[in-house]
Amino acid sequence: METTVQKDRQDPLARFKEEFFVEQGTIYMDGNSLGLMSKRAEKKLVALMNSWKQFGIEGWTEGEDPWFTLAEKLSEKAAPLFGAKAHEVMVTGSITSNIHQMLATVYAPTDERYVIVVDELNFPSDIYAVESHLRLRGLDPEQAMRKVKSRDGYTLELEDVLAELKEDVAVLLLPSVLYRSGQLLPLHEITVAAHEKGIIAGFDLAHSAGAMKHSLHTDGVDFAVWCHYKYMNSGPGGTGGLYLHERHHGLNPGIAGWFGSDKAKQFDMDHSFTKAEGAGAYQVGTPNIFSMAPLIGSLELFEEAGITEIRKKSLALTGDLREKIASRVPSLIDVTPKQDEQRGGHIALAHPEAARICKALKKAGIVPDFRAPDIIRLAPVAFYISFEDVEKVVQALEDIIDNERYKEFSNERNVVA
Numbered sequence: 001m002e003t004t005v006q007k008d009r010q011d012p013l014a015r016f017k018e019e020f021f022v023e024q025g026t027i028y029m030d031g032n033s034l035g036l037m038s039k040r041a042e043k044k045l046v047a048l049m050n051s052w053k054q055f056g057i058e059g060w061t062e063g064e065d066p067w068f069t070l071a072e073k074l075s076e077k078a079a080p081l082f083g084a085k086a087h088e089v090m091v092t093g094s095i096t097s098n099i100h101q102m103l104a105t106v107y108a109p110t111d112e113r114y115v116i117v118v119d120e121l122n123f124p125s126d127i128y129a130v131e132s133h134l135r136l137r138g139l140d141p142e143q144a145m146r147k148v149k150s151r152d153g154y155t156l157e158l159e160d161v162l163a164e165l166k167e168d169v170a171v172l173l174l175p176s177v178l179y180r181s182g183q184l185l186p187l188h189e190i191t192v193a194a195h196e197k198g199i200i201a202g203f204d205l206a207h208s209a210g211a212m213k214h215s216l217h218t219d220g221v222d223f224a225v226w227c228h229y230k231y232m233n234s235g236p237g238g239t240g241g242l243y244l245h246e247r248h249h250g251l252n253p254g255i256a257g258w259f260g261s262d263k264a265k266q267f268d269m270d271h272s273f274t275k276a277e278g279a280g281a282y283q284v285g286t287p288n289i290f291s292m293a294p295l296i297g298s299l300e301l302f303e304e305a306g307i308t309e310i311r312k313k314s315l316a317l318t319g320d321l322r323e324k325i326a327s328r329v330p331s332l333i334d335v336t337p338k339q340d341e342q343r344g345g346h347i348a349l350a351h352p353e354a355a356r357i358c359k360a361l362k363k364a365g366i367v368p369d370f371r372a373p374d375i376i377r378l379a380p381v382a383f384y385i386s387f388e389d390v391e392k393v394v395q396a397l398e399d400i401i402d403n404e405r406y407k408e409f410s411n412e413r414n415v416v417a
Helices: 004-010 014-019 039-060 067-082 095-106 124-136 158-163 187-196 278-282 289-305 307-328 354-363 387-402
Strands: 089-091 115-119 145-148 169-175 200-204 223-226 241-244 347-350 369-371 375-378
Touching: 004 387, 014 289, 039 067, 039 289, 067 089, 067 241, 067 278, 067 289, 089 278, 095 124, 095 169, 095 200, 095 223, 095 241, 095 278, 115 124, 124 145, 124 169, 158 187, 169 187, 187 200, 241 278, 289 307, 307 347, 307 387, 354 369, 354 375, 354 387
Parallel strands: 115 145, 115 169, 169 200, 200 223
Antiparallel strands: 089 241, 223 241, 347 375, 369 375
């Protein structure tokens, strides 16, 4: 059996750890909430600030990365990670604002077909957005929003998803990876089933973007949204992204704005909106240049590392983590699906003292993530976590739980971010 030292020596991605700012004595296992800053992200942010300093307003068209076309440049670089054509992707907005844009654009309820299907385990913001769209259309969310139920409180069964795809459904909006359990849903199968019923299929890729490659175009996914600040390390509040299959590019944006204009005519200041070609039409306001800047450096790292290698290492790390926890810390209940093809980039562990255990881990120099009421999430991000790091995390969990070191901490849940 290979040792952790041997695994790390053979790891083709090991060199990338030096690209990130990792606090000495800390093992950062919370990249599924906020990824660490890379040196290249910092460099690109400084460079964009200097372009403002040097060029002033001319920075929109001058410098290494002119601001006017920066979103399009980044979108072209990001598209391969999502298995999309360049003109189907746009770096813009945030997950929630992009959900609003996509629903405003593709959701066209009729008396016969008006339901939006979601799931009861999804992140609250997605649900809030759906509810608001239904109310704007004069519909009651209690009647027009249908939630796929979970049998165990952690995961969804494919047959339960398919059972909700009824004749009155207009749009399906599900996460690619469930944020609490780490379950990866079969996007292709769900999309095919939705299309057979005439349903538009959309996905929130918050917990899969940057952790694995997608095949959005060939899977036929209608729309998707995501953030770049988790596995893609673009910084807190970093600009998000959206995908709209080219078959829908004839649709006018439901929420129109200046930056959705055809760039050749944008400065004509005509009150008649001429939308851009492709996903660029679904931008709304002026891009937040400094929020996009770190993504320039981040995408360079993805191009060098390769998303296939990133996914391979991610699966190896999460597999190693869960095997060691199962054998050495059995009181932690692993609620993430067992098969590689059914999990994202993090492992979710249930324990009644999860909040206290997370605090004890932080005191031990390990940064985990807590989700109420009882989940510890650990994300060994391929760029900056080693197999030795995983071993140290398991050792710390053994010590904390076997010796009940967590008891010295408060069990107040709202203290743990």
